[in-house]
Each structure stands twice: as structure tokens, then as C-alpha cells.
Amino acid sequence: KRIRPRQCLPVIPQGIGRSRFFLAIDELSSQLGNENVEVNDKPLDDGWYMEPPNTHDGMAITDEEELVASAVVYPGSTDDVQKIVQWANKYLIPLHPISMGRNFGYGGAAPRVRGAVVIDLGKRMNKILDINPDDSTCLVEPGVSYYGLYEEVQRRGYKHLWIDVPDLGGGSVLGNALDHGVGYTPYGDHWAMHSGLEVVTPTGEVVRTGMGALPGNNTWQVFPYGFGPFIDGIFSQSNYGIVTKMGFGLMPNPGGHESFLYTFEKEEDLEQLVEIVRPLRIAMILENAANIRHALQVLALSGKPRSAFYEGEGAFPREKMNEHLKDHPYGACTWLYFGTCYGPKEARQLKLDIIHREFMKVPGARRIDPAVLPPSDYFWSRDKIASGEPDLEELAWVNWWPNGGHVAFSPVAPTRGVDALRLWQMAKKHWIASGLDFFLDFVVGLRELHLIVECVYDRDDPKQRSTALEVMRSLIDEGAEEGYGEYRTHLLLSDQVAGTYSWNDNALMKFNEKLKDCLDPNGILAPGRSGIWPARYRGRGWEI
């Protein structure tokens, strides 16, 4: 836990005088109740994953005060959200909506515009509105976490239903999907599995998408498209609306599952392995997101700090990694493949046999027998996650440094060995040159490969923080030169990433800006999110 004392008065948004701002706050308090409007005049408490701050980024990569909220408000209903939006339009106060604020590695709960008012939807709007056991669907509010949904499915005794979870179970089911988050059952593409949104627009109207627009419908969560243009996409990774309800398909219990682990010795094995993975994944013989991790993360997943393995400066030496892994049940290796097969035993065995035959074509490949792994081994955490049970074990690697923070470079590539190798070489070059440590994970969603490079740093070391940011910036530019673009990024890197999507004289951003100015004429909602700035801010020095 780390708490920052503050010398300054509460930050207020640019463009409004201090007294008018507090007048506006009083007005909002009278509408929502004093207890639901909090001015941010307390020390900045970074908390930890289960108690994340809603005023700033708990893993700040710059000074916390740069990206800090002026106040936090807690709506209890869609009606309250409308009131907040109308209020913000009246006073031209920027808003920043969060569901639960656990977007660690991407900016946490911090607003992109200093002094914006954070709308913490999760605190009071946390109801599971429906779980339909026949259609295998659910409808949730922003404050429903993976733990919450999982426990409710269990409580109702719906043994035939699974949910899909990301590495950590404390996030918002709705918030994670809005940021195109991923999990590790066959339903891992969260946005693809959604059906139906309720959205408050930046001018305060409420819209239901898809079948939700049909009064009295009974198909909102079973058919996402409805009639006419499918507008849901414009509300993900955007600043065009505040989502207050979201529906999802739930996975039927497949009747059994079995996780497996293979290790691969050499760095170059990545190329052959990815070539093997592609056809297996597209054919769904590899049924969940392919997960190829670099072995250094195994040491960090022990939960021990870096200093327990190596006291020296600079990037963690490869020989040290091998030396420590030798005694680990996985043995010395460079890459680890964590996967899971689903269905009854006979169905699983057919797939496991094909996977074994194909993976063993890589010289030196080894299958690790799960039977030799103790219950505390990380493998069993992956097994839980891949079968839809929320977990927190993944947090262990964040402790690599005291006050550990991380930031991610997350480019998308075709699932080809040559691309995987090129990305690996690009990341490795910066890894060694920067002296920071990287944890790498190649994840194959279906046809595409996401590389997630987590760069870990000590939040109390300004040099490490600034190096991490510089490294990210270099990787984004170098990646774009090779044709790789990020699927998601830290809020401080949004302008740069958006700038790489520049085909046809930035036609996409021009379109996004046109939409922004039309839907949000006063530019109050999350200015700068995904690099989209409203007219009121554009070209006035906010872009970085």
C-alpha cells in the first residue's frame, strides 16, 4: 500500500473558476445526495488490486497529480447518470466514466484530462439484472465483477452454465468488454460475446441497442444486431456514451475440461510453434486462446521479488533465469504453452492426442505432467481460469519490484511464425537496451496473434517509470512501421497509437471526430479517450 500526501488544493478542471466549480458540485450533491459526490481533497491512496483508487492510476507511470480527478460521483441508476451528464453540459465539466477502475496497465481509473469528474458506476450500479438459464445469457450493470457473476451462477445452482474470466476476477464484466478485454475459455472474446447495450449519450438521452429498441422484446440478449445499423461498436473503447447495462452469452458447461502444459527450449522455437498453433486454433482443436509465455514470468509468478533471484542491475540475465528454472518442475525453457481441452474424456482425448503429436514436432518440446505439479503451482490457477473460475494468482508477477507497476505494448499480428519472431526480436532489443524486465505473452484469439509485452517498473523510481514510457513509445512506432497496431493501450499512449491508424490521410480519426462533435457538442465525455478529442480541446495542446 502506498499513500501520497498532497500539498495542493483539489484540482479543478480547466476552463471553470474555482468558486463556480464548487457551486456546481453543490448543485450535483443536492441532486444525488451529499454522500454520492466526493471532492478529491484527500491523500492519493494507491490501494491494491482489490481496493483500487477511483481518483487516479494506482500504477501511475507519471506523477499521479498529472492524471487526477477533481471529484468522484456515484450514480445509483440510469436516471442519475442522465442527471450527471446534463449537469456536466451545463457547466462544461469533463466526465470520465469507470465501471470498477481496475484497468491496471492501461491507466487504471485515471481520467485523461486532469480535473475531470470520475463517474464511478460500479459502487452503486452493481446488480445482476438477469441470468436466463434456458438461453444461457445474462444482463449486468457496470459494478458486476467476474467474482460477483460467478458466485451468483453458483448460488442459483446453474451447474450447466459457465462464465468466462480474464486473468484476474475482480474486474467489471461490462468494463472489461468495453475495453475489448479477453478471457480464457472458448468464450474469451468478451466483446464478441456481448448482446445488447443500454447507453446514456453525452447529451443525456438513453438508447438501447439491438433488440433492446423493440418495446416488450424478449430477444435483447439472444440477437445482438436488431434492425438497421449495428451501433454497439461505437461505444467500445470510445467516448460516445456511458454504458449502463450490457448483455452477454454464457457458455454451456462442456461436460469436463483438462489443462495441459508444454515447454519449448529455444527462443527460435517460437516460429515453428506459432506455425503449428495457427491451423489448430482456427480449426478449434486448440479451443481456448493460445497462451505462449516467456519463461521469465514463471519466476515472477512465484510471488517472490526479483531480488530473490538476482540483485544486479539491468535486464534479468538469461543464464540466471535458466539457473533458477532448472529446479522448477517446469525445468529450464524459453516458452511455455498453457492450454485446455473441453468436453467429455473421449472428446478431449482426441484433441489432446493431436495437440501432443503436433507440439512434439518442435525439437526439445516437453509435456509437463500435471500430476507432478503441487496444488500451489501456477498451472492450477490457469486451469481454474480456463474453466471460468475467477482467480487472483496472476497478481503475483506485479510484485517483481517493490511497488510494482506495469504498462503494456499490445500489438496485433497475423498468426505466423515469421511475425511472432519479428515481434519477439523487436521486444527483445528494447528489453535488453532499457535494462527493465519484460514479461511476454503471445495470445492467439482465433486468427490473430496479440503479443502482450508487460514492462514492469518500480513506481517509486522516476527513472524506471520514464524509461518504461519511452520504451512503449519506441515500440509503438517501430511496430507501426512493420504494420503492427495496438489493440488496446495506456491512456497516455492513446494519441500516439491512434496516430498510427492513419490510412488515407487519417480518414478513420476524421470520422471519429465527426461522430464525437455530433454526439457530444460540448465535449464533456472522456475527452482524449482513444485519442479522440472533441472540437473544444482539439489542437489546443492536449494531444501528446
Ligand code: FAD
Ligand atoms: P474499468 O477500468 O472500469 O473500465 C475499462 C475502460 O472502459 C476504462 O477506460 C473506462 O473509462 C471505460 N469504461 C468503463 N465502464 C464504462 C462505461 N460504463 N461506459 C463507458 N466507458 C466505460 N485484462 C484482460 O482483458 N484480460 C486479462 O487476462 C488481464 N489480465 C491482467 C492481469 C494483471 C496482473 C493485471 C494487473 C491486469 C490484467 N488485465 C487483463 C487488465 C485489467 O485489469 C482488466 O481488463 C480489467 O477487467 C479492467 O478493469 P475494469 O474491469 O475495472 O474496467
